[in-house]
Each structure stands twice: as C-alpha cells, then as structure tokens.
Amino acid sequence: MYSEKVMDHFMNPRNVGEIEDADGVGQVGNAKCGDIMKMYLKIENDIIVEAKFKTFGCGAAVATSSMSTELVVGKTVDEALKITNKAVAEALDGLPPAKMHCSNLAEEAIRAAIEDYKRKNGLLSECEMAGSCGRRCDDIHHDHNDNDEEDED
Amino acid sequence: MYSEKVMDHFMNPRNVGEIEDADGVGQVGNAKCGDIMKMYLKIENDIIVEAKFKTFGCGAAVATSSMSTELVVGKTVDEALKITNKAVAEALDGLPPAKMHCSNLAEEAIRAAIEDYKRKNGLLSECEMAGSCGRRCDDIHHDHNDNDEEDED
C-alpha cells in the first residue's frame, strides 16, 4: 500500500515534537475526521530554520507531516508557501489515491503555521486572512460504500 | 442417482421386444414428453404368461418397463391391475423423486395393455372405458426452474 519512503517516514518520523518558542504554529484537520496536524516553525530572517510537528492520524498523515518539516527547513517563507501537496506526495514516492488528502493536510499545515507567523508579525495581506481551516470531513475522504456510479479515480 | 437395481434393469432390460400375436397391447406417454412405453401381453386363462416391452425414454423409464414385465408375468389380469406405481418403484429399490412419474407410466402401460385385451374380448366394464391415456407433460414433470416458492418434495 505505502511506498518504502512513506513507511520510513512513518516508522522514523523526522522532527516530531514541539518548539517552545515557535514563531509560527498552525493546526489543521480535526479529530472527528481522524486527522490533526500541528506544525511548529522557527523563522529567522524570513527563512525557516526549524520545523517540528505533532500529528494524530494515519500512517500517511504522519509521513507527510514528517516530510513537510524536512521540505520547509532552509526555505524562505515565500518558497515554503509554494510547496504543494503534490510536491509532498512526490517526495514520498507517491501516496495511495485514498490518502492524497493527507498531503493536502500537510500543505495546509505549512500555510497555517506561516499565516500565524505573519499574523504575529503584522505581515498578513487581506486575502490571506481567509484561512484554510474549517474543512469538512467529506472534502477529504471518499465514500466508497455502495458507490454504484462510476468512480473517478 | 439410480439404485443398482435400476441400473441393472436399464443395462440388461428383461423382455425387450414385441409379441407378434399379443393378446393385449398398450402404449402410453408421448414423444413430446420424452417417454413412450409400449407393453405387449400374452394372456392365457386370465393369466399373463408373457410380457414384452419397447420404450423410448430415460434410464428409469427403461428400468420400470423391464421390471413391470417381470412383475406381471404369472399374475391374473386382476392381480396385474393391482400393481401400483409404488410397487414398481419399490421392486427397483426406489427411484429418484424426479423420476417417480416413470413408474406411473409403467402402471399405466400395464392398464392400457389389459384394457386392450379386455376390449378385444368384450370384457370391458363401463367405467373402465374412460382410458388412462392423454396425459399432459406437466402432469408428470416438475418445473424446477425459478421455483421461488417452497417446493413440496
């Protein structure tokens, strides 16, 4: 099901934990849906120097969290914002179709943490004020039961 | 499916053939239904001294024909008329449920031959004039297809 890379990041997640004096913290997802990702960023001179995470979720959620923290470190805030869910998934050698939403969660967690950083530092443009939270479960999961019509995968 | 006795009578049928100068000949069944039994009797002093048959039909039809000829020989006409389909089937150590109609055919063939004998000899009572021929296929076969209701066997 999962690639070796996913399993590696799940079994040996990088950067698990909290950053006490984080410059940005973002939490996305909700327990009802079965996954929550919390991302902590340390940012110096617009560059992300440290990233940590905590995740409640499936193997893919943990692995994408881990991979995201690796991807953002060393990047500028703007570069980090350009990390797409696709990039996270690719860095993990792919995710099963049903798990692609986990990579969305990672993308959203980075955005949320950066938003928090910007907010704290008065850097938020107006359009960014519309947050990415408040997803509903059915945005992310597929209902596979009695799907009598042709599915789209 | 078939008892050893049935198979024996099917493989080695007794009394196959015709009696040229038969005293009674009866034919029952029809080709449309898949079985025809023709019975020849030689009757002397009200006693059946010889019986022969020809049959178009399944294994059970052949075996019951053969058994019937064995059963009638040596019997008086009245005794022969008392041979039931059950007796024929029992003499063969039983028949599969779906094949019980073949033993009816045997009983009918005996009756028809004796009727013929009586008719030729002016021995027919009025009520016997109503023959036993003219069966329809569905009197004898069961329809097993899509029998959604409980069957009665």
Add this chain to the structure above:
Amino acid sequence: MGEKLIYLDHSATTYTKPEVVEAMLPYFTQNYGNASSIYSIGRESKKAIEEAREKVAASIGAQAKEIFFTGSGTEADNWAIKGVAYANKAKGNHIITTNFEHHAVLHTCQYLENDGFEVTYLPVDENGLITPQQVAEAIKPNTILITIMFANNEIGTIQPIAEIGKIAREKGIYFHTDAVQAIGNVQVNVKDMNIDLLSLSGHKFYGPKGAGALYVRKGVKLISYMHGGAQERGRRASTENVPSIVGLGKAIELATANIDEYNKKLIALRDRTIDEVMKKIPFVKLNGHREHRLPGNANFSFQFIEGESLLLLLDMKGIAASSGSACTSGSLDPSHVLLAIGLPHEIAHGSLRLTFGEENTQEDVDKLLEALPTIVERLREMSPLYESVKRGNQNV
C-alpha cells in the same frame, strides 16, 4: 470404471489445471489475509488480486479497473443485466436479447419483465444465429440494454458480436455479452468489439468453479447487485475470494496464451467427430452452425431415442457427455436452445452434446466413434418409435 475417463463435457465444466491449483494453494493456508486489511498478509492478498485483475483485463483488451470479480458467471450475468436495468430505468425500460440465451440471462430477463421491464427475445435461425439487422430493427427509443451471448453453451453457435457491438455503440445503447463459453476458446477484445459489459466464468477454461468476473467499461452506469462491504472499489461486496481470484487470473492467462494452437487441436477433434458421426449413424442431425461454432463443440440429435439413456450407456463405456433432454435438464421441456432452433420436442429429447478440451486425443474420438453407433442402435432397437421406421413408415 477401471478405464481412463473420456471426458467430453468441457462446456459443462473443466477440471482445474494443476498449475492453477498450485497457484491458489498458498492463499488458503499461508497468505490467507483479508485483502481489505492493511497488515502485511492482507497487503499480499491485495497484490495477488490486482495481479489477477491485470491478467483478466489483458486477456480481453480491457483496463484492470474495468474488471470486477464475482462469485460466478451467473452472478456476472445477473449483475450486468439487473445493474444496467435499474441504473438506467429513467432512460427507458426496454431490453433486447435472444430466445436461446443461457438461463442466467434468460431468467434474469424474465425476472425483470415481472418488474416492469419490456424484453424482446429475438428468435434465432435454424443454426442458432441472429443477424445484426435483427438487432438494429428491434431497437426502440426506450431500449437501454442489448444482451446477446457470445457463444452458445449447447450448440456452440458464435454470434456476430463485433457487428452487434457497433450497432449498439452507434445508438448509444449498452451492450452486454455473456462470454462464459467464449473466453479461452475464441479471441475476445472488448474494445474492438464495442462491448460495454462482459461476463466470464473460470471453470469453463480450467480455472476454479465459483470464480467469475464482470467487465464494465469505464463510464457505464450500473448499480451494485451484491450489497455490503466496500470491496471491489465499493461495487461488489463480500470478502475477496483470494484463492479463486488468483486461480481465475492464472487460468485465463494460460487459456489465452496459446489459444490459436488450442483451437486448431479442438477443431481437428470436432470436425472428425462430426464428419464420422454423420456418416456412420442414420437419422442424425447436426445442431448449430457448421462454421460459426465453438472449436470444441459437436451437438447432434439422434431420432427415436432419448438423451438420458444415451448418456448412461456412454457413461458405462467411460464417456462423459451431456444432452438437452428434459430428463437431464431438470425442467419440463427439453432444452430451450434446441426448441429455439426449431427442433420438435421429440427430436430435441434425443440430443447429445460433445465438447472437447485440452486432454482429449484422437484416440478418444476413436473410442467414441466405436461406442456411439452401437449404443444408438441398441436404444433404437428398444424404441417403439423406431419400429414403425423399420417397417417402412418413415414419416421423419
């Protein structure tokens, strides 16, 4: 029996090839994991299933995701027909089929007739063929499905499936074919032939019994038939039957790999049988089309005798075959297929189907040709119908 069995009933069912059983075995006792589970032995089952799916797809020119495993050919037929009918009833309620389909199709259509659908049963000709023209003419504005079998299980007739598919596609009507007898015996390509749904069954090509598949072209509207868990991408419920699916995959791979060679072999057995039987035995009729027929199918009607007796006597000689006689079909009438090609009841009762397969040889045909004339003659001698013929009253 003592002697080697001469099995000439491959259209009823085949043995499962030892290589197929071999492929299945690990999935009973070792890799028995539920394919919907995420732990290792579950994932192995899943992988095995997907490999089998690829094989089935490849053998009929489909994509893997268009293949859904079922518990039998009958289930595939029920699903295809009911599934399309109920999914598309807003569009129309008319179904076109033939009057000599397998019961899995016929009884399903009759069931739907009781539920408000309208079914046209196209009559086949004396060889069991229908024409694309007949199909085209039967199409009405409310037609939602055409279901016509690829090859007939009794008389072996092969229909002009590609031509029918073309008509259906042009008219935008779904086309299902019951290819249970065709797969492994003739080349089938669902794309080239414009087939939207296709049923197949493992035990007709040396795979396991209780293992079928339905091909559903991407885009076809079809409701589920077996409701329950989310297996088969949510479209066919029930714990995946891993060993049988693996066996089906292996069998179809083997069956389609050297189909041309296999065909040649069967045709040689079949043609010699047909030619010799027609020559050696009087009052006999070949049922089905002489050319457009399954490579391994020979079907005869012998007048004046009944099929079950014939089978029993063949069985005593170690030859296994089948008949369309009512006595062997478990129903009131002789085979509806034989009646559909216009045989009178009494002739239909005396039918014999011989279907050749992999392990048969010309020696088997020798033995058959030695046994059959004697048996037929023996039964005729016993038949009151033959009497009159011998007496010259040949009203046949």
Add this chain to the structure above:
Amino acid sequence: MGEKLIYLDHSATTYTKPEVVEAMLPYFTQNYGNASSIYSIGRESKKAIEEAREKVAASIGAQAKEIFFTGSGTEADNWAIKGVAYANKAKGNHIITTNFEHHAVLHTCQYLENDGFEVTYLPVDENGLITPQQVAEAIKPNTILITIMFANNEIGTIQPIAEIGKIAREKGIYFHTDAVQAIGNVQVNVKDMNIDLLSLSGHKFYGPKGAGALYVRKGVKLISYMHGGAQERGRRASTENVPSIVGLGKAIELATANIDEYNKKLIALRDRTIDEVMKKIPFVKLNGHREHRLPGNANFSFQFIEGESLLLLLDMKGIAASSGSACTSGSLDPSHVLLAIGLPHEIAHGSLRLTFGEENTQEDVDKLLEALPTIVERLREMSPLYESVKRGNQNV
C-alpha cells in the same frame, strides 16, 4: 517479517485448515464433474455436495433440504433479505433491523428503502445490545421481516436471539439472523431459537472464502436472488462450486465438533488480554458487552491516537489486527458500529479489534501485551491531542 506472525484478526478471515484444503483438493483436478450431470464423475460431485449439506444442517439443527449453498455470507444476507422482502410485499413492506448490523445487511436494507420498503433501525445500547422488548415494540401490522445479527463482527456482542426468535414466531413474522460471526464460535440451533433464515460464511471458521450458505426453514416464502440454472433445487443458480462446498462442510463439521473446548481456550486468551490492557494502558475503553461477547473478541478504544497508525506499528511487530478507524474502513466515517454504541468520532478512530483463533497461544498474548503499551504511548507522544492531557487539561 522473520518472526512468526501473530494473527489476531480471525473475525476478518481465518486461514483454511489443511484438513479442509485436503478435502477440497480432489474436486479440483479429479472429481471435477458438474454436479448437475448424470455421468459418474458428476454423480460423485452431487454426492459430495449432499454430504456437505448434511453436515451444515446438522451443525445448526436444520434439515438438509433447508440448506442452500451460496457464494458468500454477503450473498446469503442479500438473498435472505431481498428474497423475503419481494416474496412477501403483498403482506407488508416493513423490516426491522438494528443500526449496527454488518454492511451486507445494512446496505441491503438501505437498498430496499429506495425501493419502497420501510426499515426500522433499532438503536443498540452502549454495549451493543438490543432487547427483545425493543423488537416487540417495533413490530407493526405491515412488518414482514426481522433481521438481527447473532454476534457483531466488530465488538463481538451476542444478541438474545432465542428470545427475539420467540417473539417473531409468535407474531408470525419471518426472522433472519446473520450468524456469520457466530457459527463455529457459539452454539446455534435454528429450531430451538425459532430462526427462519440464517446466513453463514465458511472463511470465518477455517473454511474457504467464497463459500456461504443460507438456511431457509421449510415453508418460508422467499424468491430467488441468483437467477439462472436449476441448481440447488431450482432456488440458487450457478454451477455448484464443489470444492468450496466440500470445504465448507468439512470446516463446519470440525468447527462445531469441539466448540466448547475451543471456546474455553479463546475465552482464556481474550479475558487475560482485556484485563491486562485495561490495567496497563490509561485512557482506554473496552467496546462491547463484557459478558455477552464472542469468546475470541477484544475491542478497545485508545484515546488520542488513530487506528491505522496503531495497526501499522503492530504489523511491524508481526501482529495482525484491525480497527474501526475511517482510514481502514474505506469510508467517510469511522465504524458505524462504534458510532452506534455512542462513541464520539475521535474515540472511534482509535479503536483496535483483536480476535483470537485456533493457533493463538498465551505467548502470543505475552507478545501483544509487551508491544501494545509501547506503541500506544509512542503514538500518543506524537499526538497533538495528548499534549493538552499531559498539561493537565484532561477534558476526557
């Protein structure tokens, strides 16, 4: 993996016992005859099937002619429910079931709701139990069927089936029970329990996958579900799956022969697991009734963690188990069973089902008890939900 697999997912599926495979094998390659055929190898198949039917019947206190073989437990459920519904719709259109049935029952009922039937889904209590009283009160003049599972597949709760059967019989309403999880684990007697229809499935008691049966009490009005040939006395079409039927018969015979001993063994494993897990791990809840549960079933919810992660880490330790997490159920929500007993979504996601079987030992439990607390703790350490708990904000 290296190490021996510790398989704790017997409710998902069991391996097939070697004796069962042994019993099946001859029917693949040697006695492969079609059971509807009249020649020798066909008759042998028929005989084998009827012997299996006797065994299934004997194991549940039924008569052989009341047993019909199907391709799975799911098919048996679909047939029973749709078959009774459509056969009796002149009498009424109301069906009573529970809200925590297996999907094979639940989705079938939902399908019928779309087709004009009315379904009452009785709510189970926090242990997954319903009361006979609840059933009695739900009965209406138009009720035609009560379908309630014998034992739940996730949390193992066993219902008061005999009492429900009594009520149904008194009211003259058909009573179906999905006993797929019960057979081989608890004593079942259809006569004593007044059961009219019962579904079972071979792969839950060391038989083959793709082999089920439906018990139909003589006299029950039921239409066919699988339309086609005249197999199973004209009530369930499709070429008989002889090897699987033989395997089913053998497996049920073995499973019911020493069921008491088997139960004792499983209960010992289960009870120790439950007691120790509850003791060793904080923030855990046992799901299902402590007493009225399957001998081999332990089901927990661990707060703050998600089930799939738990399963993956257990798998790395060579332990195979399952979860009601949405991530593993392939659906939007976590297990409907866990929601039915009132668990909040977030708790339901952290569930773990352990189901013991024949080959498990107390050493397996040792290993589980060694691995599980560490794994749970590890995941909790990673969980943002656990943070706040540790900080004293224990709103749980």
